[in-house]
Amino acid sequence: MMRGLERLEAGPEKLLCPEKHSFPWQVLAAEGESWLILRWKEKVADRPIRQLKQVVLEDFCGELTAEKESAQLFCGQIRLKVDYEENGPDQLTFSAEQAWREELMVEERSAVEKGEENSLLAQLWRRQAEVTEKSLFPSLLLNGNELPKDSFLPLGEKDTEEKKEATGAAGAKERTKGEETVGTEEGAEVGKTTGAEKETGAEKTKGARTWKVQAPWRCWVQECAGRIKPVCLKIHGAQVGLYTLLLEVVIKLGEDKEESSDRPPKPQAEPGAELPSAFRLTKEPGKLWTSVRENKLLLRMEDDAPAEVLGVAVERAFPCFSYDTQEQKLVWEYLRRLSVIYVSAREGGARFGIASHLEKEKALLENGAEALLPVALAAEREKGELTPVYEQTFLYSEKERFCLAMELEHESEERSAPGAWGKDAGGEELSKREAPPRCKPCARWLKKANGSREKQRMTVITIKV
Amino acid sequence: MKEQPKKQQEDLLAQIRSQYEPELGLEGMSAAKMKDGWLLSRDPESEAGYALWEVHKDPERVRLALAWQEQVKAKGCAEVLTIRKTSQGESFIRREEGVFYLTEWVAGTPPEMDKRETLPAVARGLAALYKHNYLPVPGGQLSGQQLPGEPAPEELSLDEQAGLWLKGRQEKLTELLKPFHFWRENGATNDFERLYVENFPDLYARGQEALEKIVLAGADWGNMPVGFLLANLAAENFWQTREGIVILRTTDWQLGPLISSLALLLKMYLPLQQWNREVARETIRHYRACLPLRPSEKQYLLADLAFPSRFWLYTRQYCAGQEKAPVLAEKLKNYLYELTWQDQCLTDLEQWLWEEEEAEQEKEGREKL
Numbered sequence: 001m002m003r004g005l006e007r008l009e010a011g012p013e014k015l016l017c018p019e020k021h022s023f024p025w026q027v028l029a030a031e032g033e034s035w036l037i038l039r040w041k042e043k044v045a046d047r048p049i050r051q052l053k054q055v056v057l058e059d060f061c062g063e064l065t066a067e068k069e070s071a072q073l074f075c076g077q078i079r080l081k082v083d084y085e086e087n088g089p090d091q092l093t094f095s096a097e098q099a100w101r102e103e104l105m106v107e108e109r110s111a112v113e114k115g116e117e118n119s120l121l122a123q124l125w126r127r128q129a130e131v132t133e134k135s136l137f138p139s140l141l142l143n144g145n146e147l148p149k150d151s152f153l154p155l156g157e158k159d160t161e162e163k164k165e166a167t168g169a170a171g172a173k174e175r176t177k178g179e180e181t182v183g184t185e186e187g188a189e190v191g192k193t194t195g196a197e198k199e200t201g202a203e204k205t206k207g208a209r210t211w212k213v214q215a216p217w218r219c220w221v222q223e224c225a226g227r228i229k230p231v232c233l234k235i236h237g238a239q240v241g242l243y244t245l246l247l248e249v250v251i252k253l254g255e256d257k258e259e260s261s262d263r264p265p266k267p268q269a270e271p272g273a274e275l276p277s278a279f280r281l282t283k284e285p286g287k288l289w290t291s292v293r294e295n296k297l298l299l300r301m302e303d304d305a306p307a308e309v310l311g312v313a314v315e316r317a318f319p320c321f322s323y324d325t326q327e328q329k330l331v332w333e334y335l336r337r338l339s340v341i342y343v344s345a346r347e348g349g350a351r352f353g354i355a356s357h358l359e360k361e362k363a364l365l366e367n368g369a370e371a372l373l374p375v376a377l378a379a380e381r382e383k384g385e386l387t388p389v390y391e392q393t394f395l396y397s398e399k400e401r402f403c404l405a406m407e408l409e410h411e412s413e414e415r416s417a418p419g420a421w422g423k424d425a426g427g428e429e430l431s432k433r434e435a436p437p438r439c440k441p442c443a444r445w446l447k448k449a450n451g452s453r454e455k456q457r458m459t460v461i462t463i464k465v
Numbered sequence: 466m467k468e469q470p471k472k473q474q475e476d477l478l479a480q481i482r483s484q485y486e487p488e489l490g491l492e493g494m495s496a497a498k499m500k501d502g503w504l505l506s507r508d509p510e511s512e513a514g515y516a517l518w519e520v521h522k523d524p525e526r527v528r529l530a531l532a533w534q535e536q537v538k539a540k541g542c543a544e545v546l547t548i549r550k551t552s553q554g555e556s557f558i559r560r561e562e563g564v565f566y567l568t569e570w571v572a573g574t575p576p577e578m579d580k581r582e583t584l585p586a587v588a589r590g591l592a593a594l595y596k597h598n599y600l601p602v603p604g605g606q607l608s609g610q611q612l613p614g615e616p617a618p619e620e621l622s623l624d625e626q627a628g629l630w631l632k633g634r635q636e637k638l639t640e641l642l643k644p645f646h647f648w649r650e651n652g653a654t655n656d657f658e659r660l661y662v663e664n665f666p667d668l669y670a671r672g673q674e675a676l677e678k679i680v681l682a683g684a685d686w687g688n689m690p691v692g693f694l695l696a697n698l699a700a701e702n703f704w705q706t707r708e709g710i711v712i713l714r715t716t717d718w719q720l721g722p723l724i725s726s727l728a729l730l731l732k733m734y735l736p737l738q739q740w741n742r743e744v745a746r747e748t749i750r751h752y753r754a755c756l757p758l759r760p761s762e763k764q765y766l767l768a769d770l771a772f773p774s775r776f777w778l779y780t781r782q783y784c785a786g787q788e789k790a791p792v793l794a795e796k797l798k799n800y801l802y803e804l805t806w807q808d809q810c811l812t813d814l815e816q817w818l819w820e821e822e823e824a825e826q827e828k829e830g831r832e833k834l
Contacts, residue, residue, distance in 0.1 A: 241664070
């Protein structure tokens, strides 16, 4: 049974606030996919850096190491190398034309307007860089297709694939070049960044240096539907000061599309069968309600401008149910956070960022006019799309599917994974069992999935009455 | 200088001329407009004549400055212009349009500060001015002078005012802490902020060390000559004559350690010589030839040169929104590059001032004996 949903709170423009860049990692998790941003910044040079020559992904691997309910934990390693050149002692030329005027200004201001200066500095007027503003310092942004071919491989497949000859890709050349200079890298501790290492070879340019980073990474993927594969999406290397280098990597852990395309297409499902299995709780008509809501939001990114959006994630938290007696509908209120992972158009600093919009949402759900708390409720977001409207503003459209069950078919069924909403059991069942472990207030359980790798995005939620 | 209609200017000039003795012959002289006044001469071709200066400052400050100028001139300082008094014996004329005073004019050219020999000559001129300078201000009190810090200078002695000048520097340095913590916590958003956060620890330590040395050097202000300082060290305030450098105006002044003026001169013009150590030495030599340096002054000079004053200036301009971030980032980068050259020069100067100079003095002493 499909019923329409009403959206009660839909403002004209939602603000996406960039989150603070965190080191050495930042995670954005969505249903079935996660993005991991790895980030390092280090004062590597003794003398001001003159040139950023290249960034090389020397090694990237990752594999599934743990599985819990429908969540999977991936662990891996990454090794990167940045080649740069330092200025020689005589190469630091400066312009002295304004020095006399500015020194004089300092002295003049020592004698007057002191009080004013104090207040100006105290205000700390904050100025954002304009999008078109060019940075003083060089940076390199590499896309996935520019990276070495083998960097896309999971750990298990790496050894065999490394024996194959890398063909064609510019990244492969970079990698080979990188291996020539590795030398001192062997034995480096995992997770440590090795300092700038002097290239001593006669063929090396004077002042040439290398900064190497080797680190492990790990990331959970929730609600996994298919085979998840970690992919190194983008790498950004930049000079962010006279002596400081920044390295950023975006790793996407999502469904392996190649494998999905290899699989035979699903047979056409019957109308009733298109519901998630977790919702097949009752066969009685009128006891299971499903509805699709289409959201269209105008999003404006504050304080930053994305050049490319890599993904969108939606999280819901703190659900609260009530019943609207006038409308005769179930009211579902929750906090919803919409997050966007993007590549900033602003050069000069960190370019991979996450921006979020958090707001309270309310949905009126049809449930056959029953003034009863539903036994199960789940929401699923179908792929959202972000379309640029104009600078820093996007139109976000998505479909949300809500499923609501009013009765359970098998009440004695399984407990579910922690962390999800919902679950279990009426009072009758509880009295038959031994005393269950004490739950946290408002604890909920998710009904166990039929198979963690099976496509199953719906979550069963039952509420203890 | 305020723009006045030509007719008004002519009337004003005529009125001012009439207040001077006819023997000076001002009435028959033609007037050529300068930036800060008029050049009066019989023959426009020749430069001999008088300069009529116009000042828009507190007349009391002008009175003190002219008294100072007359005092040093009377003591034989050829580096300042001779002031001509009015028929009533006043050094200046006070009018609604401003304060006017007359000096003799000398033939010469504007100094070229980017030439190696100019800076030592200017330093010598400054030393000559300061040689007879560190005397108590007439009456022992000043008005209209607001040096950094509280309370008002009228209530303070000269030594105390010099101390406040130091306090002002310390406050400058302390002000820089707040932007640093702010940008470090909230993240730097542009090149200027990134450069600031990256280099602040070193520059702050540099400034703090400089101030500590200044305090040590000037702990006993009796060993640190203080007095009037020429505040305007811009090239336009100097005049290159056959005899040497002449200081055109003394009306921009402040109080402080005399040696701080040499430090400022070096900070302003030594960058034009890429902080050349030879030029630095030569400049100090010329200054010292006229006005010997005390050990505390040497210490002070080195510390003051190392103080990162322009770092504070750029930060202030940034926070006040007076200059765009990319421009200031470029300036800061340029300044940081300059500091590497400055460091080399200061290392050399320090060694020279403390070792070689002592050796030279010993040698001179032996020769005298």
